[in-house]
Amino acid sequence: MAETKALLLLENFIDGKFLPCNSYIDSYDPSTGEVYCRVPNSGKDEVEAAVVAARAAFPAWSSRSPQERSQVLYQLADLLEQSLDVFAEAESKDQGKTITLARTMDIPRSVQNFRFFASSILHQTAECTQMEHQGCMHYTVRDPVGIAGLISPWNLPLYLLTWKIAPAIAAGNTVIAKPSELTSVTAWMMCKLLEKAGVPPGVVNIVFGTGPRVGEALVSHPEVPVISFTGSQPTAERITQLSAPYCKKLSLELGGKNPAIIFEDANLEECIPTTIRSSFANQGEICLCTSRIFVQKSIYNDFLKRFVEAARMWKVGIPSDPSASMGALISKAHLEKVRNYVKRACAEGAQVLCGEGVDKLILPPRNQTGYFMLPTVITDIKDESCCMKEEIFGPVTCIVPFDNEEEVIQRANNVKYGLAATVWSSNVGRVHRVAKKLQSGLVWTNCWLIRELNLPFGGMKSSGVGREGAKESYEFFTEVKTITIKH
Ligand SMILES: NC(=O)C1=CN([C@@H]2O[C@H](COP(=O)(O)OP(=O)(O)OC[C@H]3O[C@@H](n4cnc5c(N)ncnc54)[C@H](O)[C@@H]3O)[C@@H](O)[C@H]2O)C=CC1
Numbered sequence: 001m002a003e004t005k006a007l008l009l010l011e012n013f014i015d016g017k018f019l020p021c022n023s024y025i026d027s028y029d030p031s032t033g034e035v036y037c038r039v040p041n042s043g044k045d046e047v048e049a050a051v052v053a054a055r056a057a058f059p060a061w062s063s064r065s066p067q068e069r070s071q072v073l074y075q076l077a078d079l080l081e082q083s084l085d086v087f088a089e090a091e092s093k094d095q096g097k098t099i100t101l102a103r104t105m106d107i108p109r110s111v112q113n114f115r116f117f118a119s120s121i122l123h124q125t126a127e128c129t130q131m132e133h134q135g136c137m138h139y140t141v142r143d144p145v146g147i148a149g150l151i152s153p154w155n156l157p158l159y160l161l162t163w164k165i166a167p168a169i170a171a172g173n174t175v176i177a178k179p180s181e182l183t184s185v186t187a188w189m190m191c192k193l194l195e196k197a198g199v200p201p202g203v204v205n206i207v208f209g210t211g212p213r214v215g216e217a218l219v220s221h222p223e224v225p226v227i228s229f230t231g232s233q234p235t236a237e238r239i240t241q242l243s244a245p246y247c248k249k250l251s252l253e254l255g256g257k258n259p260a261i262i263f264e265d266a267n268l269e270e271c272i273p274t275t276i277r278s279s280f281a282n283q284g285e286i287c288l289c290t291s292r293i294f295v296q297k298s299i300y301n302d303f304l305k306r307f308v309e310a311a312r313m314w315k316v317g318i319p320s321d322p323s324a325s326m327g328a329l330i331s332k333a334h335l336e337k338v339r340n341y342v343k344r345a346c347a348e349g350a351q352v353l354c355g356e357g358v359d360k361l362i363l364p365p366r367n368q369t370g371y372f373m374l375p376t377v378i379t380d381i382k383d384e385s386c387c388m389k390e391e392i393f394g395p396v397t398c399i400v401p402f403d404n405e406e407e408v409i410q411r412a413n414n415v416k417y418g419l420a421a422t423v424w425s426s427n428v429g430r431v432h433r434v435a436k437k438l439q440s441g442l443v444w445t446n447c448w449l450i451r452e453l454n455l456p457f458g459g460m461k462s463s464g465v466g467r468e469g470a471k472e473s474y475e476f477f478t479e480v481k482t483i484t485i486k487h
């Protein structure tokens, strides 16, 4: 007889209590394609209950001192860190990424998010100016906005959710969070730590479900004046429309079509492994991942050969395999979408040098129904191709040659997105010049994804509106008032 395993059943977390829901959505293990969990399919009623709880909790929480709130965040960070391995395994099973990546990146960064904002809230200062000739002084005060709506995606589930929860509650807001319906498990696990950390009921509410049901109810709720969203550009457009009648504060962190620009004087020993990582880390499912590599003509052939060799070494394996660099993509639909981009590139006459359709993917029998794909390198592709213009969000990168600095800047900027870029050169003057001219919220030179959480994070053009960081998130989650004293 076939063995049937009980499914993991998640519940909403509202007013400090776990509450069942009337209906549920199946959630899949991307490494097998099997349903293993059921996520509440919440809607307006659950959002309303969360608003009632968040409203009731706001006066007491916002009146606490920054020091008191900071202590709670530190406590939460410690509790999360104590359960790092359990969270890493859960994140990997839910998302498809390797356990190694979840253990070394996602969960440590989630811990760091709480610690970082626990500290930074203690160091925010107000402004003050004087007008002696008018006998006046002016100063600013900041207050939490109220109930914050936080909507996060599936690629870095706990990492990006905590990057929003931590600054929002540190500043004294109460929150209603909606994680992606595809990856809800670690958010639900975190709820179990809140009481012990000292987070009062109603301060953090998590309502699980889909974008059209929960997301839209949250965005169009008149008592939720501030929305922080990370995800796709079409969803950001919808959020902007729905929140427009209420003039809500919006922070939108969206996709990218990130270039890597590699000059002939680049140190390829460092550039190649880092650009492999920037192209394929987390299955290429990070908004900061490189997907267009511009290489100066004189080193193009050498670079291509070495890059393809390195891509073939980037092992795809089951998420628990410690030697695997890459696990499974998030869903069957997403895998199809990414594969289709490769097909479209081939139809346009581009060449696939390795990966999809070229190399064989070897997986254990149980994982052959999982959503795996090999790192894929495309070349001989035009700048106008959809693979060079649209966000693929998978393990696919395109490599093209360029002649000179001016040309490559123009081509790198020739997309609707402007999130992240990398520049590789040992000429410091060139690095500065190119970085300055790129239309990109973030430029990493001779490195990738070294994060300084204090400084602004976010994109320009269709990559977003607003920035996140110590000062930026504090300003976003507070309202400022200017007071003038005549003396
Ligand atoms: N950080 C990023 O840049 C991300 C980019 N993407 C891009 O978006 C593509 C599609 O992925 P999706 O999962 O569909 O992204 P999405 O933007 O639809 O999902 C992100 C979050 O928004 C919620 N959401 C969806 N529709 C909503 C609505 N109408 N109102 C309020 N909330 C809503 C989702 O439930 C999820 O929590 C990916 O292939 C990728 O290109 C996806 C995730 C993250």
Ligand SMILES: N/C(=C\C=C\C(=O)O)C(=O)O
Residues within 6 Å of the ligand: 153, 155, 156, 160, 163, 230, 231, 253, 285, 286, 287, 288, 451, 457
């Ligand atoms: N927003 C995303 C990544 C952020 C990374 C970071 O803050 O370090 C994304 O992939 O959507």
